[in-house]
Amino acid sequence: MSWLDIIRMAIHNLRRRPFRTILNLLGIVLGTVMVLMTMAGSEGVKHALHSVLESSDFTRKVIARRTSKVSEEDLDQSRWKISQPMSAARRERMEESLKKFLLEEKRKTDGRYRQINQETLKQFGELHNVIEVVPQLRVNFKLSMGEFDQTIYGEGVSPKVSGLNERIVSGEMLTASDRNGILIHELMAYRMGCVTQQELDALVGTEVVCSFKTSGKPNQLASALTAIEGGDLQKLVSQNPLILGFIKQLGGNVDNLRSLTDEQKQLLRKSIGSFGESDSPQPPVVERRFKIKGVYHSIAEDNLFDLFSQLRFDSKRPVLFHYETATDLQVDVGGIKEFYSATLHVDRFAHVKQVEDDLGELGYDTFSARSMIERIDNRISRISRVIYVVALIILVVTGIAISNTLIISVMERTSEFGIMKSLGARDNQIVGLMFVEGALLGAVGAVLATLASLLIGMFGQSLVRDYVEGRVNEQVSGEMFMFSPWATLVALMVSVLLCAVASVIPAWRAARLDPIVAMRKN
Amino acid sequence: MLLIVEFVWGAYRVIRCKKVSKTYGSALNRVVALDQLEIQIDSLEKVAIVGRSGSGKTTLLNLLSGLDRPTSGSLSVNGMDLGQLDSAAMADYRLKTVGVVFQSFQLISQRTAAQNVELPLIIAGEPAEVRAKKVSQSLRKVGLGDRANHFPYQLSGGEQQRVAIARAVVKQPRVMLADEPTGNLDSKTAAEIMQLLMQICENEALTLVLITHDLELAGKYTDRQLVMDDGKLIETKSGQNGTVAASVDCP
Ligand SMILES: Nc1ncnc2c1ncn2[C@@H]1O[C@H](COP(=O)(O)OP(=O)(O)OP(=O)(O)O)[C@@H](O)[C@H]1O
Ligand SMILES: [Mg+2]
Numbered sequence: 140m141s142w143l144d145i146i147r148m149a150i151h152n153l154r155r156r157p158f159r160t161i162l163n164l165l166g167i168v169l170g171t172v173m174v175l176m177t178m179a180g181s182e183g184v185k186h187a188l189h190s191v192l193e194s195s196d197f198t199r200k201v202i203a204r205r206t207s208k209v210s211e212e213d214l215d216q217s218r219w220k221i222s223q224p225m226s227a228a229r230r231e232r233m234e235e236s237l238k239k240f241l242l243e244e245k246r247k248t249d250g251r252y253r254q255i256n257q258e259t260l261k262q263f264g265e266l267h268n269v270i271e272v273v274p275q276l277r278v279n280f281k282l283s284m285g286e287f288d289q290t291i292y293g294e295g296v297s298p299k300v301s302g303l304n305e306r307i308v309s310g311e312m313l314t315a316s317d318r319n320g321i322l323i324h325e326l327m328a329y330r331m332g333c334v335t336q337q338e339l340d341a342l343v344g345t346e347v348v349c350s351f352k353t354s355g356k357p358n359q360l361a362s363a364l365t366a367i368e369g370g371d372l373q374k375l376v377s378q379n380p381l382i383l384g385f386i387k388q389l390g391g392n393v394d395n396l397r398s399l400t401d402e403q404k405q406l407l408r409k410s411i412g413s414f415g416e417s418d419s420p421q422p423p424v425v426e427r428r429f430k431i432k433g434v435y436h437s438i439a440e441d442n443l444f445d446l447f448s449q450l451r452f453d454s455k456r457p458v459l460f461h462y463e464t465a466t467d468l469q470v471d472v473g474g475i476k477e478f479y480s481a482t483l484h485v486d487r488f489a490h491v492k493q494v495e496d497d498l499g500e501l502g503y504d505t506f507s508a509r510s511m512i513e514r515i516d517n518r519i520s521r522i523s524r525v526i527y528v529v530a531l532i533i534l535v536v537t538g539i540a541i542s543n544t545l546i547i548s549v550m551e552r553t554s555e556f557g558i559m560k561s562l563g564a565r566d567n568q569i570v571g572l573m574f575v576e577g578a579l580l581g582a583v584g585a586v587l588a589t590l591a592s593l594l595i596g597m598f599g600q601s602l603v604r605d606y607v608e609g610r611v612n613e614q615v616s617g618e619m620f621m622f623s624p625w626a627t628l629v630a631l632m633v634s635v636l637l638c639a640v641a642s643v644i645p646a647w648r649a650a651r652l653d654p655i656v657a658m659r660k661n
Numbered sequence: 662m663l664l665i666v667e668f669v670w671g672a673y674r675v676i677r678c679k680k681v682s683k684t685y686g687s688a689l690n691r692v693v694a695l696d697q698l699e700i701q702i703d704s705l706e707k708v709a710i711v712g713r714s715g716s717g718k719t720t721l722l723n724l725l726s727g728l729d730r731p732t733s734g735s736l737s738v739n740g741m742d743l744g745q746l747d748s749a750a751m752a753d754y755r756l757k758t759v760g761v762v763f764q765s766f767q768l769i770s771q772r773t774a775a776q777n778v779e780l781p782l783i784i785a786g787e788p789a790e791v792r793a794k795k796v797s798q799s800l801r802k803v804g805l806g807d808r809a810n811h812f813p814y815q816l817s818g819g820e821q822q823r824v825a826i827a828r829a830v831v832k833q834p835r836v837m838l839a840d841e842p843t844g845n846l847d848s849k850t851a852a853e854i855m856q857l858l859m860q861i862c863e864n865e866a867l868t869l870v871l872i873t874h875d876l877e878l879a880g881k882y883t884d885r886q887l888v889m890d891d892g893k894l895i896e897t898k899s900g901q902n903g904t905v906a907a908s909v910d911c912p
Contacts, residue, residue, distance in 0.1 A: 559769075560752070562755065565749055566752075655729060
C-alpha cells in the first residue's frame with residue numbers, strides 16, 4: 140500500500156462522510172484561528188504601538204540625572220547588617236533603609252557624586268547616536284509687554300529636536316541660530332489679551348522685555364570669598380553685581396551663614412560696613428529683549444504621551460528660549476552652573492538602551508520611555524499568553540472531540556476494516572490509514588484556519604485599529620494583525636500533529652479488530 | 662531429493678489438514694468446533710463442504726482463509742504452514758494465496774464496484790495503471806463491465822456477489838474459498854452465481870472450496886463433497902453428480 144494510495148483512500152473516506160468531516164474541521168479551524176489571531180494580533184498591536192511611540196520624539200529622549208550609580212565595591216554588606224534581635228521583615232526593612240542612607244552618604248563624600256555642568260553636557264554630546272543634548276533649565280523672570288507684566292518660568296528647547304513643530308498655533312518655530320526669539324504658550328498669549336487668531340498672529344513679531352531677578356546663594360558667596368581669600372570684597376562686587384544684591388538681602392545677619400568660616404564672616408562684616416546704606420544700589424536686575432517668534436499649544440489631554448509627562452512642554456513653563464540662550468541666562472545671570480538634569484536626544488528608539496547604558500557607565504541615573512514601552516510589551520504578551528492557553532485548551536478539546544468522532548467512525552466502519560483485513564491488509568496499514576485521515580483533517584483544517592485568519596485579519600483590521608486609536612488617541616498605521624510565517628507554520632504543525640495524535644487511539648482499535656467479528660457487523 | 666518430492670507433492674496437494682482442532686471459549690463453556698479434522702484437497706479440485714448447521718464448516722473456512730488459527734494440529738495451504746505464520750505473513754497469505762467469497766458479500770458500501778475490486782490491489786501496492794486494467798478485466802469476467810461505478814446499494818444481490826467474486830479473483834489467488842455464496846440469493850440467481858464461480862475457477866486454474874447447504878448444487882458442480890458433522894469429517898462423496906448420504910440432514 141503506497142502512501143499516495145493511503146492518502147487517496149483517506150481523502151475518499153473523508154469525502155464520503157461530509158457531515159462528520161465538516162464538524163471536525165469546524166473544531167480544528169476554531170482552535171487554530173484562535174491561536175493564529177492571538178499571535179498575529181498581539182504582534183500587530185505591539186508593532187502598531189511601537190510605531191506610534193517610536194515616531195514620537197518622546198521615545199527618543201533620555202534624561203540623565205545628576206546622581207551616581209553605586210558600584211559593586213560600594214556594596215560592603217557588613218556596613219548595614221543589623222544583628223540585634225528583631226523580626227525578619229523588620230530587619231529587612233531596616234537594613235534596606237540603612238543601606239540607602241549609607242550609600243547616599245558615601246556618594247556625597249567620596250567624590251563619586253556626578254553633577255551636570257557645561258563640561259558634562261559636552262561629554263554627553265559625544266556619546267554614540269546622540270543628536271543633541273539639552274540641559275533642563277528653570278529660569279525665573281518677569282515678562283513685560285506694554286501693560287502686561289508677570290513673573291513666570293522659562294525653559295530651554297532645541298529647535299532641532301523639540302517636537303514642537305506641529306504644535307505651533309501662530310508664527311513659526313525657532314531656528315537653530317535664533318538666539319533672540321522666544322515661543323510662548325497659547326494660554327500665556329490669552330492672558331496677554333490675544334484671543335482671536337488675528338490677535339495671535341499680530342502678537343508674533345512683538346518685542347517683549349524679560350527682567351531676570353538676579354539672586355545668589357550662600358555657597359556661591361563662600362566660593363567667591365574663598366577665591367579672593369582675604370581679598371577685596373569691593374573688587375568682587377564690582378565684578379559680580381549679584382553678590383551685592385545678595386549681601387543687601389542678607390542685611391547684617393552674617394552669623395546665619397553657616398557655610399562660611401569664622402575668618403570669612405569676619406571679612407564679610409568688615410566689608411559690609413564699607414557699603415553705606417544710602418549709596419547701596421538696588422538689587423540688580425538684568426533686562427533682555429526678545430522677539431515673540433511663535434505661539435505653541437500643549438498636547439491634548441488623555442493622550443498616550445501623557446504617560447511621559449516628564450518629557451513634554453506645557454503651560455507650566457509658558458516661555459521657551461533657545462536652549463543655549465537659556466543656558467547663558469541661567470549661568471551668567473542666575474549664576475547657577477549646575478543643571479538638575481539634561482535631555483539627550485537619540486537618533487532612533489532602538490539606540491535608546493545603548494545610550495542609557497553609556498550614561499549608566501558614566502555614573503548617571505537615567506529616565507526614558509523605554510521602560511514604559513517595555514511594560515506595555517510585557518502587558519501585551521501577558522494578555523496573549525492567557526489567550527494562548529484558552530486557544531490551546533480549545534485545540535486540545537477539539538483533539539479529544541476528533542478522537543471521539545474517530546472512535547465512533549471506527550465503530551461504524553468496523554466491517555470495513557474487517558473486510559480490508561480479510562483481503563490482506565496489515566495492521567499497520569489500517570493504523571496508517573486512520574492516522575493519515577486524522578492528519579489530513581488537521582492539515583485541511585489548518586489551511587482553512589489560515590485563510591479564515593487572513594480574512595478575519597483583513598476585515599477585523601479597521602475594528603482593532605479604531606479600538607487602539609481610541610485608546611491611545613493617536614493615528615495608528617501598519618497592520619493590526621501580523622502573521623509571521625514561522626509562527627504560522629508552527630501553529631499549523633501543532634494542528635496537524637494534534638489531529639494525527641487524536642486519531643492514533645481509534646486507529647489502534649481499528650487495526651486490532653478481529654476480522655471475523657468485524658465482518659459479522661455487516 | 663526429499664525436498665523436491667515435498668515440493669511436487671505440495672503443489673499437488675494444495676490443502677492439507679492434519680488433526681486440526683478448533684475450540685472456542687474456556688473450560689466452562691467450551692465448544693469444540695473442529696475435532697481432529699483430516700482433509701486433503703488437491704490442486705484444481707472443486708470441493709464442496711456440506712453438513713448441518715453448527716457442524717464447523719464456517720470454522721474450517723475461516724482457518725483456510727487465514728482469518729483464524731487452529732487450536733491444534735497443522736494446517737497447510739500451498740505449502741505454507743498457517744500455524745507458523747506471524748500476523749504480517751498471515752496478512753500476506755490472505756492477500757496472495759486465497760480469495761474469499763462470503764454469503765453476505767462483504768462489500769464496502771462507501772466504495773463503488775470498481776473501487777471494491779481495486780481494494781486488494783491497493784493493499785498489495787500495485788501501481789494505479791495496472792490496477793485499473795486488472796479491475797476492468799475482472800469486472801468483465803463476472804459480467805459487470807458496465808456497472809463499475811455503481812455503489813453496492815445500486816446493485817442486486819446477485820450483482821453484489823459478482824463484485825465479490827471479481828474482488829476475490831483479481832488477486833490471482835491459488836485457492837478460492839466460498840462460504841455459502843448463494844445463501845442470500847434466489848434459486849435462479851444462485852445457479853447463475855454457481856456457474857460463474859465454476860467457470861472462473863476453471864479459467865483461472867483455481868482450487869475451490871465451497872460451503873453450501875444446497876446438496877443439489879454441490880453435487881452438480883463439485884468434484885467431491887465432504888460431509889462434516891460435529892467438527893469431524895464423516896463422509897466423502899467423489900465424482901460430479903455424486904449424491905450425499907441421506908443420513909446428513911441439512912436445513
Ligand atoms: N466465535 C465463536 N465462539 C464460540 N463458539 C463458536 C464461535 N464460532 C462458532 N462457534 C461454534 O462452533 C460451532 C461450529 O460453528 P460454525 O459456524 O463453524 O458452523 P457452521 O457449520 O458454519 O454452521 P452454519 O451452517 O449454521 O453456518 C458451532 O457450535 C458454533 O456455535
Ligand atoms: Mg456457517
